[in-house]
Each structure stands twice: as structure tokens, then as C-alpha cells.
Amino acid sequence: MALTTPVSGREPRSAGGRRRKRSGLGRAGSFLNNLPQPIAVLLVVIVVLAFWQLIVAVGGVSEIILPPPLAVIEEIGVVAVQLATGGFLLGQLWLTIQEIVLGFLLASAVGFLLGLWIGQTRFGQRAVMPLFVVVEASPKIAFTPVFIAWFGFGISSKFLMAAFMSVFPVIINTAAGMSAASEDEVKLFRSMRASSWDIFWKLRIMRALPFIFAGLKIAIVSAVTGAVAAEFIGGGVGFGEQVRVAASRIALDRVFALIFYLSILGLILFGAISWAQRKFAFWDVTSITRKKEKK
Amino acid sequence: MSAGTLEGTRTVYRIEGLDHVFDAAEVHALQDIDLRILQGQVVSFIGPSGCGKSTLLTIMAGLLEPSRGTVLLNGEDVDGPPDEVGIMFQRATLLPWRTTVENVLLPIELRHGKRRTKAYRDQAEDLLQRVGLAGFERRYPGELSGGMAQRAAICRMLITEPDVLLLDEPFGALDELTRERMDLELQRIAAARDATVVLVTHSIPEAVLLSDRVYAMSARPGRISEVIDIDLPRPRTLDTMALPAFVDYTGRVRRALDRGHEDS
Ligand SMILES: Nc1ncnc2c1ncn2[C@@H]1O[C@H](COP(=O)(O)OP(=O)(O)OP(=O)(O)O)[C@@H](O)[C@H]1O
Ligand SMILES: [Mg+2]
Numbered sequence: 001m002a003l004t005t006p007v008s009g010r011e012p013r014s015a016g017g018r019r020r021k022r023s024g025l026g027r028a029g030s031f032l033n034n035l036p037q038p039i040a041v042l043l044v045v046i047v048v049l050a051f052w053q054l055i056v057a058v059g060g061v062s063e064i065i066l067p068p069p070l071a072v073i074e075e076i077g078v079v080a081v082q083l084a085t086g087g088f089l090l091g092q093l094w095l096t097i098q099e100i101v102l103g104f105l106l107a108s109a110v111g112f113l114l115g116l117w118i119g120q121t122r123f124g125q126r127a128v129m130p131l132f133v134v135v136e137a138s139p140k141i142a143f144t145p146v147f148i149a150w151f152g153f154g155i156s157s158k159f160l161m162a163a164f165m166s167v168f169p170v171i172i173n174t175a176a177g178m179s180a181a182s183e184d185e186v187k188l189f190r191s192m193r194a195s196s197w198d199i200f201w202k203l204r205i206m207r208a209l210p211f212i213f214a215g216l217k218i219a220i221v222s223a224v225t226g227a228v229a230a231e232f233i234g235g236g237v238g239f240g241e242q243v244r245v246a247a248s249r250i251a252l253d254r255v256f257a258l259i260f261y262l263s264i265l266g267l268i269l270f271g272a273i274s275w276a277q278r279k280f281a282f283w284d285v286t287s288i289t290r291k292k293e294k295k
Numbered sequence: 296m297s298a299g300t301l302e303g304t305r306t307v308y309r310i311e312g313l314d315h316v317f318d319a320a321e322v323h324a325l326q327d328i329d330l331r332i333l334q335g336q337v338v339s340f341i342g343p344s345g346c347g348k349s350t351l352l353t354i355m356a357g358l359l360e361p362s363r364g365t366v367l368l369n370g371e372d373v374d375g376p377p378d379e380v381g382i383m384f385q386r387a388t389l390l391p392w393r394t395t396v397e398n399v400l401l402p403i404e405l406r407h408g409k410r411r412t413k414a415y416r417d418q419a420e421d422l423l424q425r426v427g428l429a430g431f432e433r434r435y436p437g438e439l440s441g442g443m444a445q446r447a448a449i450c451r452m453l454i455t456e457p458d459v460l461l462l463d464e465p466f467g468a469l470d471e472l473t474r475e476r477m478d479l480e481l482q483r484i485a486a487a488r489d490a491t492v493v494l495v496t497h498s499i500p501e502a503v504l505l506s507d508r509v510y511a512m513s514a515r516p517g518r519i520s521e522v523i524d525i526d527l528p529r530p531r532t533l534d535t536m537a538l539p540a541f542v543d544y545t546g547r548v549r550r551a552l553d554r555g556h557e558d559s
Contacts, residue, residue: 191358192406206390
């Protein structure tokens with residue numbers, strides 16, 4: 001129903017322009033395609049939630065196995081109150097944030113330096129880079145128990161796992177970025193008698209920035225995954241641990257609510273990096289097109 | 296010396312017995328190049344693709360060491376990019392993270408550091424204005440057209456006030472009309488500063504329009520096959536291109552290139 005009303009609202013305009021005879025599907029399609037993005041997203045969310053509610057209501061699935069959306073939303077509210085009043089959960093969330101940020105920062109620093117070395121030496125490019133690409137393609141998450149075994153049940157195994165998960169995209173992207181400056185540009189700098197220092201800072205690093213940011217964006221997402229996975233297995237602390245505990249109680253509404261907040265956390269961190277990318281690599285084609293699209 | 300060069304004028308470039316082989320690719324890029332370029336002269340290198348024009352210019356710019364032979368600039372061995380030389384490549388190569396005026400100021404910044412660059416800002420804006428880029432100082436290269444970028448690159452070359460301009464197909468990517476306008480602009484700039492100009496081009500009319508002397512080259516290995524002195528009155532204009540003598544010169548250059556082509 002919601003679909004048809006606005007379509008007829010648009011009717012006078014299309015009637016004025018061209019012949020009215022268009023298939024209903026085409027009209028609905030173009031209506032959907034022309035929706036403002038936030039409203040379109042909201043629409044999809046509503047449809048998904050309605051479908052979910054329908055399954056619970058009609059499908060005969062137990063509310064324990066699949067809590068209805070309203071129950072989850074209610075639980076999100078309960079968790080929100082806890083977080084806002086500085087309850088137990090807030091402390092756990094803060095721990096997880098620390099693990100993620102610490103791991104990400106460590107991975108960024110180490111990954112950047114290693115990437116610089118690999119990208120600028122023939123040995124690094126030929127001997128080390130392929131290995132890192134192989135590790136990056138492997139299911140790194142499977143190393144979680146190893147990190148618990150090595151670094152114990154405290155916070156260090158978690159943030160190191162987060163770092164381990166996120167270091168490879170930084171290395172690989174930084175290394176790739178180091179050869180992004182064109183031969184013409186290097187020749188230009190050399191013709192102006194630039195020092196190697198200047199060629200590095202005023203050319204190579206600048207050209208590498210879009211690559212580095214692409215790596216950092218993958219890294220922050222991986223860091224969240226790494227920290228939460230380590231909390232699952234390494235027990236004791238953190239938001240991930242709370243997810244596990246809730247799941248073991250089969251309180252799935254709580255599980256979904258906690259996952260919701262972890263997603264929000266991931267989005268905020270990802271958004272921060274995207275913001276930095278648009279600020280520092282604004283000249284890069286990808287960020288330019290994004291800017292144009294907005295207008 | 297023959298027509299077009301003045302008696303007693305200072306020699307800027309002297310190249311003797313120049314040979315260059317790219318070892319890795321086993322390409323004999325240049326063979327037996329001998330030439331002398333005088334102060335204030337405009338000379339062009341023209342020839343088929345791959346005949347070593349860019350290689351020669353790169354060597355003259357001190358960016359590549361030749362396998363054999365000597366390259367003297369104002370009597371001194373060229374063993375690195377000399378201060379008095381400004382070079383412009385086929386592509387404008389502006390840095391997209393710097394505004395147009397910051398791009399123009401890049402050579403100054405690399406020479407004197409960021410702080411002392413500020414003093415040159417007026418000069419840079421003045422140059423930009425002279426090539427019709429007033430108002431674009433703070434724009435980024437992504438917002439410039441190909442021709443505008445090329446003009447900004449000219450300003451970047453000129454900001455250090457070089458006495459010698461080395462230009463590798465500077466306007467090759469531009470349309471015919473823009474190119475002619477840029478050619479005349481280049482002539483004006485060079486004449487005003489009494490600069491020596493070495494131009495690599497694929498365009499016969501461009502070579503004849505701008506040059507006092509045209510070196511026709513042939514490929515594999517790259518050699519100078521013929522030297523054609525262009526004795527046309529200056530300053531040259533678009534009307535010059537209608538002169539019978541101009542048409543005659545373009546014919547001579549074309550035949551020289553054809554002969555070079557048959558030889559190889
Ligand atoms: N760095 C390099 N390594 C190996 N071979 C090279 C290198 N640069 C150029 N060459 C070779 O040297 C020859 C001359 O190249 P060059 O770029 O000087 O030609 P060109 O006359 O400028 O051609 P074009 O008109 O296409 O620009 C070519 O055969 C080219 O393949
Ligand atoms: Mg060339």
C-alpha cells in the first residue's frame with residue numbers, strides 16, 4: 001500500500017509530460033530509484049523488520065529461537081539505559097573499545113612501517129609481500145586460540161588479536177601505495193633537484209595516502225572482529241564475552257541488542273577513518289566523486 | 296655557422312660524440328649526436344616515435360647519463376639537473392593535492408624551503424595571470440582542462456627563471472587551435488627572456504613556426520639525419536604559416552623525415 005500512494009501522487013507530472021501507459025513495475029522501480037537515500041534505507045529496514053515479525057508471528061518459530069523485532073528493540077533500550085547510567089555493560093564496552101583502538105593503533109604503526117619497507121625494497125616486494133598476501137587471504141580468525149594461549153585471558157591477548165587481524169591490510173596497502181607515484185612525477189621531482197626526503201614526503205607518501213586509507217578502513221573493521229572473537233574464546237571480559245554469556249542463556253534478544261551496539265561502534269570507527277580520508281586525501285578520485293554525488 | 300645563428304653568440308649546449316644504449320633492453324637509442332645550440336636560439340627535434348628524442352632531452356636535462364660522449368652546458372659538464380634549465384614534459388604532471396599556485400611554486404619550495412616560498416607567491420600569480428589563468432590560483436588541478444594544466448606547467452617551469460627551456464612535446468595533447476595559441480605564447484615568453492629553447496615535437500608546422508633550426512632525426516639507432524635552418528622573420532604569427540617560404544620549409548622537413556624513414 002505504502003508503495004502505491006506516492007506513485008499516484010506523482011501521476012500528474014508524468015501525465016503532463018508523456019503518455020501515461022507505463023507498466024506498474026517500471027513506475028514502482030523508478031519511484032524507488034528516485035527516493036532520497038535515507039528514506040530508501042529506512043524503507044528497506046522497515047520491510048526487513050516487517051518480514052522478521054511476520055515469520056515470528058505466522059511462521060510458528062519460537063520466540064526463544066527468534067525473538068521478534070519489537071523485543072529486540074526493547075532490549076536495545078534496556079542496554080541503552082545501562083550504558084547511559086554507567087552500569088556494568090558500559091565498563092565492558094569501554095574495555096572492548098580500548099582493545100580495538102589499541103590493536104588498531106598498533107597495527108597501523110607497525111603496518112605502516114613494514115609497508116614502507118616492503119614497498120621500497122625489491123627484496124620486500126618480491127620475498128615478503130607474497131607471504132603477507134597469503135596470510136591476509138587465510139582465515140586469520142583461526143589464530144584466536146593461539147593468541148589466548150600465548151598472551152593469556154587478560155586484555156593483551158584481545159588487543160593483540162585485534163592488531164593481528166588488522167595489520168595485514170595496512171601492510172599490503174601501504175606497500176602498494178609506495179609505488180603509486182608515476183615515473184613522470186619522480187622525473188619531475190628529480191628535474192627540480194628534489195632531495196630524496198622531499199621526494200618521499202611531498203610525492204610518494206601523498207600518492208600512497210589513498211591506498212593507506214583504504215587499508216586502514218579494512219583494518220578498523222578487522223580490529224573489531226579480532227577483539228570480539230578473542231573475547232568469545234578468551235573469556236572473562238568485554239562486550240564479546242557478554243554476547244557469549246547471553247547466548248549461553250539463550251537470551252537472544254540480548255544477543256541481538258549487543259550486536260547492534262557493536263555494529264554502531266564499528267560504524268563510528270569506520271566513519272572516523274572515512275572522515276580523515278576525505279580530509280587528507282580529498283584530491284583522490286574516489287573522494288571527489290563522493291563529494292559530487294552529495295550535491 | 297649558417298643562417299639563423301648570430302656570429303659571436305655564446306654557445307649554450309655543446310654535445311659531442313653522444314651515444315646512448317639502454318643496456319637492459321639492448322636498445323641503441325642515440326648514436327653519434329653532435330650539435331651546438333647558441334644563446335637565444337630555438338631548436339626543434341623532430342622524428343618518428345622511438346627515435347630517441349625524449350632520451351636526448353632527458354640527457355640534456357641531466358636526468359640520465361649517456362653511455363658515451365660529452366654534454367656541456369655553458370662550458371660545464373652536465374652531471375645532474377642544472378639550475379639554469381627548466382624542463383617541461385609531455386604531460387603536465389600537476390600534483391592533484393596542491394592548488395594551481397602551489398604547483399607553480401613547487402620548484403621554489405624544493406629549492407628554498409616552505410618558508411621562503413611565500414615571497415614568490417606574487418610572482419607565481421603574475422605568471423598565471425599572463426597565461427590566462429587568473430582566478431584559478433586556488434583551484435585544484437582536477438578542475439583544470441588539459442590546456443589549462445599545460446599552461447600551469449609552463450608557469451611552474453618559468454618560476455625559477457631558467458635561461459634554457461627543454462620542452463618534450465609540451466602541447467602534444469592539445470587541440471590544433473589551442474596548440475597554435477600556446478606556441479605563440481611560448482615564443483613571446485622565450486623572446487622576452489632571451490631564453491634558449493629546445494623543443495621536441497611531432498608536428499612539422501610547430502617545428503617550423505617556432506624554430507631557428509630543425510633537427511630531423513631517424514630511428515634505430517636514433518641519429519640526426521638532417522639539419523634545416525629556418526630563416527623566417529620574427530616574431531612569427533599565424534600569418535607566417537601562410538607564407539610561401541613557410542610552406543616550403545615544412546615540405547623540406549617532411550622530405551627530410553621521409554628520407555630518414557627510408558634509410559632505416
Ligand atoms: N628507460 C628505458 N629503458 C629501455 N629502453 C628505453 C627506455 N627509454 C626509452 N627506451 C627506448 O629507447 C628508444 C628511444 O626512446 P625515446 O623515448 O627517447 O623515443 P622518442 O623519440 O621520445 O619517442 P616518442 O616520440 O614516441 O616520444 C625507444 O626504442 C625506447 O623503447
Ligand atoms: Mg618522447
